[in-house]
Amino acid sequence: MNEKTTAELENLRGLIDGVDQQLLHLLRKRLDLVAQVGAVKHGAGLPIYAPQREAKMLAKRRAEAQAMDVAPQLIEDILRRLMRESYLNEKDVGFKQVKTDLGHVVIVGGEGKLGGLFSQMLTLSGYEVKSLDKDDWLNSQTIFDGAGLVIVTVPINITCELIASKLTQLPSNCILADLTSIKTAPVEAMLAAHSGPVLGLHPMFGPDVGSLAKQVVVVCHGRGESEYQWLIEQIKIWGARIVEAEPEKHDKAMQLVQAMRHFSSFVYGLNLYKEEADIESLLQFSSPIYRLELAMVGRLFAQSPELYADIIFAQEESLVAISDYLDNYSQALQILKSGNREAFVKQFEEVAQWFGDFAPQFQRESRAMLQSVNDMKTG
Ligand SMILES: C=C(O[C@@H]1C=C(C(=O)O)C=C[C@H]1O)C(=O)O
Numbered sequence: 001m002n003e004k005t006t007a008e009l010e011n012l013r014g015l016i017d018g019v020d021q022q023l024l025h026l027l028r029k030r031l032d033l034v035a036q037v038g039a040v041k042h043g044a045g046l047p048i049y050a051p052q053r054e055a056k057m058l059a060k061r062r063a064e065a066q067a068m069d070v071a072p073q074l075i076e077d078i079l080r081r082l083m084r085e086s087y088l089n090e091k092d093v094g095f096k097q098v099k100t101d102l103g104h105v106v107i108v109g110g111e112g113k114l115g116g117l118f119s120q121m122l123t124l125s126g127y128e129v130k131s132l133d134k135d136d137w138l139n140s141q142t143i144f145d146g147a148g149l150v151i152v153t154v155p156i157n158i159t160c161e162l163i164a165s166k167l168t169q170l171p172s173n174c175i176l177a178d179l180t181s182i183k184t185a186p187v188e189a190m191l192a193a194h195s196g197p198v199l200g201l202h203p204m205f206g207p208d209v210g211s212l213a214k215q216v217v218v219v220c221h222g223r224g225e226s227e228y229q230w231l232i233e234q235i236k237i238w239g240a241r242i243v244e245a246e247p248e249k250h251d252k253a254m255q256l257v258q259a260m261r262h263f264s265s266f267v268y269g270l271n272l273y274k275e276e277a278d279i280e281s282l283l284q285f286s287s288p289i290y291r292l293e294l295a296m297v298g299r300l301f302a303q304s305p306e307l308y309a310d311i312i313f314a315q316e317e318s319l320v321a322i323s324d325y326l327d328n329y330s331q332a333l334q335i336l337k338s339g340n341r342e343a344f345v346k347q348f349e350e351v352a353q354w355f356g357d358f359a360p361q362f363q364r365e366s367r368a369m370l371q372s373v374n375d376m377k378t379g
Pocket of ligand 1: 086090
């Protein structure tokens with residue numbers, strides 16, 4: 001680089017630094033305004049997440065960007081990232097308490113990660129939350145006394161037994177709910193153990209989400225809906241989307257969404273291990289989609305084996321789904337072994353047709369994800 005080039009670059013980079021600093025001040029200003037919005041929402045009991053406002057705002061900014069010769073997707077990406085920040089910041093102000101005369105909440109398994117998240121959200125909404133864990137059962141009667149809501153969030157394999165043996169003496173108007181990732185058996189167990197209001201919940205996210213904005217919580221109605229409607233409203237105020245489902249339908253979906261998903265990741269990791277793959281060099285050679293795949297698989301092994309055993313072993317019927325997968329894998333492998341390229345292409349087209357409009361939709365979605373994966377690269 002000659003001196004002139006160096007000087008020109010330095011000058012321009014100085015100007016860019018200045019613009020970035022201005023951006024930083026604007027970000028600070030935006031965060032302060034969002035905090036004020038949070039306070040107003042808190043007072044009025046409005047949900048943290050306002051999808052209509054977001055859609056309107058994004059449409060306007062995209063049009064303005066276009067007129068200024070800025071890529072509309074650029075401003076949309078930036079604003080979406082800022083909105084994520086807003087959810088975190090609005091959360092700090094707390095949430096409106098929908099039910100003010102509840103009595104306290106007991107979280108059975110409150111020291112677990114998901115229990116901790118619900119405890120935090122309920123506390124931020126003004127409820128008194130008590131945790132009941134393994135060592136507290138001697139005191140349980142005192143802890144349950146006066147409780148308005150009991151939430152069970154213990155490992156799946158002990159959930160039903162715990163409900164049947166330990167939750168039969170709750171105050172009669174107390175709401176009994178669980179957060180288990182299967183629903184048929186726990187909801188039945190709760191209905192049998194308790195004569196008051198019962199509902200099953202399944203938060204479709206891990207405990208590390210930061211905010212519940214846009215996250216899905218599945219609700220399976222048990223008994224006494226009008227008594228626990230406030231809890232559903234409360235969860236909506238946290239920003240989550242409620243999906244109502246029959247327990248059986250939910251459990252069937254979980255065979256693919258959870259058991260199959262995690263089992264496949266487990267086998268994928270197992271295979272890398274047995275093949276003695278060199279992750280370091282795989283990372284060096286990885287395309288963005290492969291990086292994403294390694295991330296999906298690798299994150300499994302950063303978590304508790306007990307948790308995943310629980311999820312994978314939760315339903316016997318998952319065995320059928322997983323065995324079918326193995327059969328299809330074998331059949332596809334047969335096509336490959338026989339060198340029948342035509343058969344592969346034909347099968348591919350058949351599946352593509354079955355995916356229909358979802359295939360291009362997933363392609364668009366994954367494009368944005370892959371670009372983010374690439375953005376995260378350093379060096
Ligand atoms: C700040 C608000 O809360 C959320 C965050 C938004 C933002 O950061 O612009 C927009 C809508 C809401 O989902 C609001 O409602 O205006």
